[in-house]
Structures are given as C-alpha cells and as structure tokens.
Amino acid sequence: MNPYQLILKKRNGGEHTPEEIRELVLGFANDQGIETYQMAAWLMAVWFKGMTVPELSALTQAMVDSGDQIDLSSLPGVKVDKHSTGGVGDTTTLILAPLAAAAGATVAKMSGRGLGHTGGTLDKLESVPGLRTDLTSQQFLDQVRRIGVAVISQTGNLVPADGKMYSLRDVTATVDSIPLIASSVMSKKIACGAEVILLDVKYGRGAFMENLADARELARRMVDLGKALGRRVRAVISDMDQPLGTMIGNALEVQEAIEILRNERPGSALEVVSVELAAHLLEMAGVSENLERARVRVRELIQNGEGLRKLGEMFRAQGGDPRVVEDTSLLPQAPIIEPVPSPSSGFVTGIHAQQIGFAGTALGAGRKRKGDPIDPAVGIIMEHRVGDAVEAGQPLAVVHARDRQTLAEARQILLDSIAIGPDRPAPRKLIEEIVE
Numbered sequence: 356m357n358p359y360q361l362i363l364k365k366r367n368g369g370e371h372t373p374e375e376i377r378e379l380v381l382g383f384a385n386d387q388g389i390e391t392y393q394m395a396a397w398l399m400a401v402w403f404k405g406m407t408v409p410e411l412s413a414l415t416q417a418m419v420d421s422g423d424q425i426d427l428s429s430l431p432g433v434k435v436d437k438h439s440t441g442g443v444g445d446t447t448t449l450i451l452a453p454l455a456a457a458a459g460a461t462v463a464k465m466s467g468r469g470l471g472h473t474g475g476t477l478d479k480l481e482s483v484p485g486l487r488t489d490l491t492s493q494q495f496l497d498q499v500r501r502i503g504v505a506v507i508s509q510t511g512n513l514v515p516a517d518g519k520m521y522s523l524r525d526v527t528a529t530v531d532s533i534p535l536i537a538s539s540v541m542s543k544k545i546a547c548g549a550e551v552i553l554l555d556v557k558y559g560r561g562a563f564m565e566n567l568a569d570a571r572e573l574a575r576r577m578v579d580l581g582k583a584l585g586r587r588v589r590a591v592i593s594d595m596d597q598p599l600g601t602m603i604g605n606a607l608e609v610q611e612a613i614e615i616l617r618n619e620r621p622g623s624a625l626e627v628v629s630v631e632l633a634a635h636l637l638e639m640a641g642v643s644e645n646l647e648r649a650r651v652r653v654r655e656l657i658q659n660g661e662g663l664r665k666l667g668e669m670f671r672a673q674g675g676d677p678r679v680v681e682d683t684s685l686l687p688q689a690p691i692i693e694p695v696p697s698p699s700s701g702f703v704t705g706i707h708a709q710q711i712g713f714a715g716t717a718l719g720a721g722r723k724r725k726g727d728p729i730d731p732a733v734g735i736i737m738e739h740r741v742g743d744a745v746e747a748g749q750p751l752a753v754v755h756a757r758d759r760q761t762l763a764e765a766r767q768i769l770l771d772s773i774a775i776g777p778d779r780p781a782p783r784k785l786i787e788e789i790v791e
C-alpha cells in the first residue's frame with residue numbers, strides 16, 4: 356500500500372495489519388518512503404480513530420525495532436524497571452532503586468531529564484558533586500553486575516522512531532493521544548531490556564493526565580501492551596494533585612531521598628509511595644513471595660540503613676561523593692533561604708502541583724526549553740500538605756534562591772497556588788488503584 360492509502364484507511368476507521376504499521380513507522384524513521392507530512396496526517400487520524408490492541412502492539416514493536424535494544428541477559432537476577440509519567444517532588448526513583456537493589460533485585464535503569472514543570476532523575480543525581488550519568492553501555496553493565504544498581508542517561512540509539520514522532524506530535528497537537536503516549540512510553544521501556552516493569556501513572560493537576568478516568572485508561576493500555584510484548588507489567592495510579600515530596604529542586608530532592616533512607620521521615624507521603632512501589636517491584640520480581648512480605652522487607656532495609664548504604668555505593672560507582680549520604684551539607688547550597696508566610700489562617704485546601712513546579716522553574720531548578728542549564732542548589736521546601744491547619748504569618752514554604760528577583764517570582768507563584776480556606780478538605784488517596 357502507498358502512504359496515501361494507509362492514511363486513508365486509518366482516517367476511515369479501518370484496522371491496519373502489522374505489516375502496514377511497520378512500513379509506516381520504519382519508513383518514517385529511516386526516511387524511506389514516508390514523508391513528514393504524511394506521518395503527521397496519520398498521527399492525527401490515530402488521534403481521532405484510536406488503535407486496536409493488535410495495532411498498538413505492532414506500533415510499539417516497530418518503534419522498538421527502529422533502533423538498538425539494551426541486552427541485560429548477561430546480568431544475574433531479575434531485571435526490574437520503574438517508570439513514572441512525571442510529576443513534582445517525585446523522587447521515588449532515588450529511594451526505590453537502592454532499596455530494590457539492596458533486597459536482591461537487579462536495577463539497570465535509564466532515566467530522563469526534567470522538562471517544563473516536572474523534575475528529572477538525572478538532573479537530581481548530577482547535583483551530587485562529581486556524579487556522572489553518561490556511562491557507556493559496558494560501564495553500565497559492569498556497575499550493575501558489581502553492585503546491583505545503576506541509574507544513567509540513555510546510551511545507544513534507542514527508539515529513534517519515538518524521538519522523531521514525538522517532535523512531530525509536539526507541533527501538530529497530537530501529543531495527548533492515549534495510544535500514542537502508551538506506545539511512546541512502552542517502546543522506550545521495552546528497549547531498555549527489563550523483565551519487570553512497574554508504571555507509576557500520575558493523575559491530578561501536576562500530571563500529564565488530569566483526571567482519574569484518563570489515567571486509568573493509559574495505565575490499562577500500557578499494561579496490556581507490556582504483556583503482549585512479553586514483559587511482567589503492573590501500574591499503580593497515584594496522586595499528583597499536590598507535590599509528592601516536601602522538597603522541590605534537584606539537590607533538595609536528593610537530600611529528601613537521603614533523609615527517607617535514613618528513616619528520618621517515616622509516614623511521609625514520599626516515603627509511603629516509595630515503599631509501596633519498591634514492594635511491588637520485589638513481589639513482581641519474585642524476590643519476596645507476596646506484597647506484605649515485600650513491604651516488611653523494604654521497611655527493614657530503611658531501618659537497618661542498607662538502602663542508604665546502597666545509595667552511597669551507587670554515588671561512588673558513578674564518580675559521586677559518597678559522603679553526601681552522611682552529610683547532605685556537601686550538596687550545593689543556595690545563598691538565599693527565606694520563608695513565605697501564610698497570608699491567612701485556616702486549612703490548606705489545595706496545592707497546585709504544576710504551579711509549584713513552575714515556581715521551581717522560575718528559581719532555575721527546571722528547564723523552560725530542552726538543553727537549558729539548571730541550578731542544582733535552588734528549590735522549595737513545602738511546610739504543609741493539603742488538609743493541614745495553618746496560621747497567618749507561619750511559613751507555608753521556604754524558598755532556596757540564587758537571587759532576589761527569582762525569589763520574588765517564586766514567592767508570588769507559591770502564594771497564588773496554595774489555597775487556604777475555612778474547611779478541612781477530604782483527603783485524596785496517595786495510591787488510588789493498581790492495574791494489572
């Protein structure tokens with residue numbers, strides 16, 4: 356079939372054969388017979404008509420086949436991976452990766468950078484003095500074999516079709532299509548080689564999916580897709596209406612992860628979600644025989660300091676200063692630290708996660724454009740969560756800033772995005788549901 360007929364078929368609601376999908380994806384990725392405008396038209400047809408389960412599997416497989424795949428088969432143990440659809444104060448990777456490795460799972464993980472209001476694990480890690488995330492494939496595999504864990508930036512030419520298709524979606528109003536998001540995320544996870552994949556699908560005002568129904572559908576499609584392509588996959592749907600952690604900013608988020616692994620923040624939202632995610636990984640990997648035992652094991656590894664020790668080992672292996680896990684004052688520090696007092700008394704009724712992320716970006720903790728530099732030291736410490744009582748004049752947050760101008764900007768965004776009212780709101784669950 357020629358490209359015109361493929362576009363017409365999807366536009367009219369027809370179902371593609373796997374061969375047709377391969378022809379489209381690989382033709383576009385390799386500049387062989389599919390022009391950019393034709394792919395753009397096809398993506399829009401998919402936006403309107405959706406994709407069947409077999410079509411989506413074929414799309415994802417073709418995207419994986421457009422580039423290299425990481426071969427983890429030489430590594431011992433069950434290879435586990437976790438992916439979050441992105442959020443604010445979402446530092447779970449830095450907590451669960453060392454915990455899962457300390458428990459005996461194999462964590463060979465490639466992470467991303469922050470963009471827009473969301474943070475990225477690589478940026479956070481690189482705030483540790485000396486730490487590198489640009490390992491070669493060989494260094495990556497050697498490190499995982501030696502200590503059970505590595506978190507690095509993408510190596511090799513993984514899923515080039517996704518890079519090309521995503522850039523096109525970005526400028527043609529076709530990013531927000533559940534099948535296109537599902538294939539984009541899962542193609543990258545499949546190419547990274549893990550046998551067990553846990554998806555943390557966020558919903559709320561700081562997430563890609565604002566409402567629960569959309570998050571549920573995205574989770575369902577990604578889980579089905581992973582299974583169709585031979586992986587053990589599960590998704591948790593978790594709250595991202597307010598920031599997950601207390602700290603937002605790169606060095607600050609590393610500090611919070613360390614404090615949790617030192618057992619200094621028991622019961623905090625970030626700890627609860629990290630423990631739960633780590634437990635799911637251990638149960639899925641068969642390291643623990645059931646979820647309850649896995650939770651007990653993970654809490655043990657926090658209490659006995661094994662998780663913290665593993666994080667220090669990972670820092671050292673990647674060239675970072677391992678003393679940071681004992682002394683977080685070795686992390687970059689901002690010159691200006693000032694509280695933002697509450698303008699009134701009452702209850703915190705809402706904290707707009709995306710806006711808090713933008714306050715971080717205004718300070719220099721995040722990027723407005725791909726490739727922008729970031730400031731590792733700056734950020735925000737939230738003093739309250741939704742439902743807390745506050746008094747006028749007491750701090751709502753503490754801002755860590757580089758200069759007065761960005762401090763003022765962040766302060767204004769914070770005041771606009773933390774709502775205070777007379778009634779205590781009903782709490783939202785941290786983890787809404789599990790999709791298998």
Ligand code: URA
Pocket residue numbers: 521530535536537539540563
């Ligand atoms: N994240 C991705 O990796 N791909 C998408 O399409 C959307 C979010």
Ligand code: CA
Pocket residue numbers: 439441442445474475476
């Ligand atoms: Ca993240």
